Amino acid sequence: MSDGRRPVDVERRAVIRQGLSVSLATGLYGVSFGALAVASGLTITQASVTSLLLFSGGSQFALIGVLGGGGGVGAAIAASSLLAVRNTLYGLQLTPMLAPKGWWRIPVAQVTIDESTAVAIAQPSRRLGRVGFWVTGVGIYVGWNASTLVGALVGDAIGDPRQYGLDAAASAAFLALLWPRLTKREPVVVAIVAAGIAAILVPVVPIGLPVIAAALVAVVFGLLPRANRRGEPS
Numbered sequence: 001m002s003d004g005r006r007p008v009d010v011e012r013r014a015v016i017r018q019g020l021s022v023s024l025a026t027g028l029y030g031v032s033f034g035a036l037a038v039a040s041g042l043t044i045t046q047a048s049v050t051s052l053l054l055f056s057g058g059s060q061f062a063l064i065g066v067l068g069g070g071g072g073v074g075a076a077i078a079a080s081s082l083l084a085v086r087n088t089l090y091g092l093q094l095t096p097m098l099a100p101k102g103w104w105r106i107p108v109a110q111v112t113i114d115e116s117t118a119v120a121i122a123q124p125s126r127r128l129g130r131v132g133f134w135v136t137g138v139g140i141y142v143g144w145n146a147s148t149l150v151g152a153l154v155g156d157a158i159g160d161p162r163q164y165g166l167d168a169a170a171s172a173a174f175l176a177l178l179w180p181r182l183t184k185r186e187p188v189v190v191a192i193v194a195a196g197i198a199a200i201l202v203p204v205v206p207i208g209l210p211v212i213a214a215a216l217v218a219v220v221f222g223l224l225p226r227a228n229r230r231g232e233p234s
Contacts, residue, residue, distance in 0.1 A: 022115050028143070034152035055144065056083070062215075063077070065079075082216065091109060097121075116133050197214060
């Protein structure tokens with residue numbers, strides 16, 4: 001028996017629920033970033049501004065990971081920027097769906113991240129894809145920044161982070177973001193090779209460069225012809 005709702009409304013509500021659930025789960029990671037950012041030497045304001053402007057979990061954790069390990073600002077920015085390159089590729093993929101014009105390009109670019117892209121392209125139509133993109137992207141942006149502030153306040157209040165193991169927790173938090181994405185063979189291979197190269201370089205190069213080298217592995221791998229990566233004809 002019908003409940004009186006049109007199929008289009010049912011689909012729209014389902015997409016909204018999906019986007020909100022992803023937003024809630026992802027936004028909570030901001031607490032870890034806020035606490036770890038303060039532990040790495042950033043002020044509460046700096047941690048909050050980083051989330052407001054950079055807004056890319058992997059890049060943000062790479063940034064504070066290098067800074068917290070004693071690396072220079074240049075190395076931290078380079079590592080963060082390399083990990084953010086993927087968002088440019090997401091933008092190219094989403095442009096036909098979103099067709100942003102004028103100043104709308106700014107908010108579209110700001111909330112183009114892994115999760116908003118995944119929810120958008122998973123939808124059966126452009127209309128639902130746009131709904132999924134905005135609900136997910138804006139939801140995570142609000143939640144991430146709010147929880148970053150909470151985490152920064154908590155991290156600032158607890159004192160010396162080494163007493164609680166937070167000086168090594170940035171890597172753990174980064175792995176928590178990475179692990180759910182290792183669902184296929186190719187990402188696993190890239191992760192293993194990148195981690196191996198980083199581990200080899202840690203004792204012999206300045207802090208921050210192993211992270212950059214690991215990111216470059218992923219970039220180079222992504223540029224290889226698909227036939228070379230899979231052993232299949234193109």
